[in-house]
Amino acid sequence: MEALITMPLVLPPTVIGFYLLLAFSPANFLGEWLANFGIKFVFTFEGLVLASILYSFPFMVQPIQSGLSNLPPSLTEASFVLGKSKWITLTKVQLPNIKPSLLTGIVLAFAHTIGEFGVVLMIGGSIPGKTKVASIAIYDEVETLDYTMANTYSIILFLVTFFILVIVYLVNGGYLNRMWK
Amino acid sequence: MIVCNFRKQLQGAGGLIHLHANFEFPDNSFTILSGDSGAGKTSILRILAGLMAPESGTIVSGNTIWFDADKKINLVPQKRKVGFVFQDQALFPNMTVKENLEFARRDPSQNKLIREIVELFELGDLQNLKPATLSGGQKQKVALARSIINQPDILLLDEPLSALDQRSKIMLQSFIQKIHYEFKLTTIMVSHDLSDIHRMADRVLKLNEGIVVVSDKKVDQKHDEEIKGRITKIEEEDGQVILQISLPSSSFQKIRNKKENDNDITLS
Numbered sequence: 016m017e018a019l020i021t022m023p024l025v026l027p028p029t030v031i032g033f034y035l036l037l038a039f040s041p042a043n044f045l046g047e048w049l050a051n052f053g054i055k056f057v058f059t060f061e062g063l064v065l066a067s068i069l070y071s072f073p074f075m076v077q078p079i080q081s082g083l084s085n086l087p088p089s090l091t092e093a094s095f096v097l098g099k100s101k102w103i104t105l106t107k108v109q110l111p112n113i114k115p116s117l118l119t120g121i122v123l124a125f126a127h128t129i130g131e132f133g134v135v136l137m138i139g140g141s142i143p144g145k146t147k148v149a150s151i152a153i154y155d156e157v158e159t160l161d162y163t164m165a166n167t168y169s170i171i172l173f174l175v176t177f178f179i180l181v182i183v184y185l186v187n188g189g190y191l192n193r194m195w196k
Numbered sequence: 197m198i199v200c201n202f203r204k205q206l207q208g209a210g211g212l213i214h215l216h217a218n219f220e221f222p223d224n225s226f227t228i229l230s231g232d233s234g235a236g237k238t239s240i241l242r243i244l245a246g247l248m249a250p251e252s253g254t255i256v257s258g259n260t261i262w263f264d265a266d267k268k269i270n271l272v273p274q275k276r277k278v279g280f281v282f283q284d285q286a287l288f289p290n291m292t293v294k295e296n297l298e299f300a301r302r303d304p305s306q307n308k309l310i311r312e313i314v315e316l317f318e319l320g321d322l323q324n325l326k327p328a329t330l331s332g333g334q335k336q337k338v339a340l341a342r343s344i345i346n347q348p349d350i351l352l353l354d355e356p357l358s359a360l361d362q363r364s365k366i367m368l369q370s371f372i373q374k375i376h377y378e379f380k381l382t383t384i385m386v387s388h389d390l391s392d393i394h395r396m397a398d399r400v401l402k403l404n405e406g407i408v409v410v411s412d413k414k415v416d417q418k419h420d421e422e423i424k425g426r427i428t429k430i431e432e433e434d435g436q437v438i439l440q441i442s443l444p445s446s447s448f449q450k451i452r453n454k455k456e457n458d459n460d461i462t463l464s
Binding site: 087089090092093094095096097098099100107108111112114 | 245283284342346
């Protein structure tokens with residue numbers, strides 16, 4: 016299971032995109048079955064979101080997994096002995112005590128998705144106004160030799176990801192808390 | 197009454213330990229589990245709480261079967277009605293002292309009990325503090341208070357007095373004794389300390405070389421021996437009088453409430 020979840024970290028995005036494209040294609044069983052419910056994932060924004068979730072999953076799972084394994088087991092056990100269910104223990108004890116890991120996971124997954132190229136190109140197909148994302152737009156502008164536009168998109172992506180990471184380090188390093196005091 | 201008869205293999209520092217537990221805990225008894233480090237004392241508490249399962253045997257509390265290997269019964273910790281004070285206190289860092297206590301309650305009707313326990317444990321001033329800001333003794337007090345909110349029948353204490361200074365230790369000993377009697381608990385406490393055994397226990401279970409639970413001996417006639425000592429210092433603090441007493445072989449502190457008026461001091 017762990018190997019399967021970690022796969023997107025090492026697998027080329029185009030490979031994941033290719034198999035998702037095949038799986039969701041109306042010519043195949045899954046795509047055909049989903050079509051019965053009016054759900055279409057190929058060349059749609061919904062498909063792009065689903066593919067991005069699968070692709071960025073390890074970036075979310077790994078910080079949470081390491082946060083939970085670093086949590087003293089006695090906290091979970093204390094909650095059980097106090098009569099609390101696994102769900103209450105997860106939501107009231109475990110997750111609130113791994114906030115830095117949660118934040119790292121959320122931000123890394125988000126930042127990773129922003130810059131995604133291969134998967135979204137495969138499953139989304141770069142349809143303007145529908146599935147064309149920033150990273151693909153940069154590639155298209157470079158192809159048409161419009162470097163000014165490509166530069167504008169790139170700077171925006173650069174700044175967004177930079178500030179996201181700065182915020183993560185500020186929050187997790189406790190700098191913001193100390194500043195407010 | 198809890199009747200235990202189980203076996204469990206444990207991995208100790210010196211190799212495998214074959215723990216064979218065959219003993220019982222009478223209602224309202226105060227038992228101290230004593231023995232070498234790694235002998236399996238904490239494991240016994242964890243098995244009683246349902247946090248660890250033995251390999252074979254049974255554990256029966258009153259009319260309820262907590263564990264039966266043959267019948268594949270293993271009651272979850274949530275249903276065992278035990279209070280557990282962990283060695284690291286296990287206070288939830290994301291909650292204040294008050295929230296830690298409130299988290300333990302099963303229904304809002306226990307709010308009155310929480311208020312009583314806050315008063316009993318003198319936690320009024322600490323209520324809004326997070327555990328990270330508390331001293332070792334205060335953390336133990338909160339952990340102890342939290343463990344009895346659900347009014348358990350059995351209180352399991354894993355070395356609650358280790359790593360405390362003498363003053364906090366004496367204070368906590370008196371709290372533990374107070375709740376043991378007031379809440380009519382069956383208390384099982386892990387301790388290496390002989391003074392805990394003499395001062396608190398009415399039964400001692402000794403784990404010998406981690407293998408077999410050897411004895412179930414009564415600590416009695418503990419007040420028979422008279423030792424003469426000298427009071428070297430008297431201090432008054434927070435409505436309590438602290439007597440520093442020097443004995444021929446050692447010295448210790450005795451904390452008494454000011455209202456206590458008796459002249460005899462029982463030393464143990």
